[in-house]
Amino acid sequence: MTNQDFAKALRELADLYDDPRMIPQDHALQIYPARMGPEEFGKMVRALGAIEKLAERDQQEYFYRIKKTLPSGIDVIFSVERSSVCRRVLKSRMVEEWEFPDQEPKS
Numbered sequence: 001m002t003n004q005d006f007a008k009a010l011r012e013l014a015d016l017y018d019d020p021r022m023i024p025q026d027h028a029l030q031i032y033p034a035r036m037g038p039e040e041f042g043k044m045v046r047a048l049g050a051i052e053k054l055a056e057r058d059q060q061e062y063f064y065r066i067k068k069t070l071p072s073g074i075d076v077i078f079s080v081e082r083s084s085v086c087r088r089v090l091k092s093r094m095v096e097e098w099e100f101p102d103q104e105p106k107s
Contacts, residue, residue: 001034028075032063041085044078
């Protein structure tokens with residue numbers, strides 16, 4: 001799917017939300033970018049500007065998630081496969097952690 005195709009799909013989604021029968025009051029959009037490596041992820045994070053890294057429940061969580069709050073107040077959550085943008089690092093004999101290659105995104 002190209003960026004233009006995705007933008008068209010988001011417009012279709014916006015039309016759906018314009019329908020007065022829609023019930024949700026709290027709006028968040030979760031996006032799962034496909035086939036994204038560390039370099040592409042880093043470029044996306046820099047392009048988004050101020051973001052928030054969402055708390056990890058544990059180191060085994062499958063996705064690495066960041067949140068961008070738009071000026072309208074809608075949260076957009078980007079979730080990428082942790083194994084595609086991070087690497088596993090052995091901290092001690094019994095402790096293994098995930099590490100973002102260059103540096104953690106800053107808020």
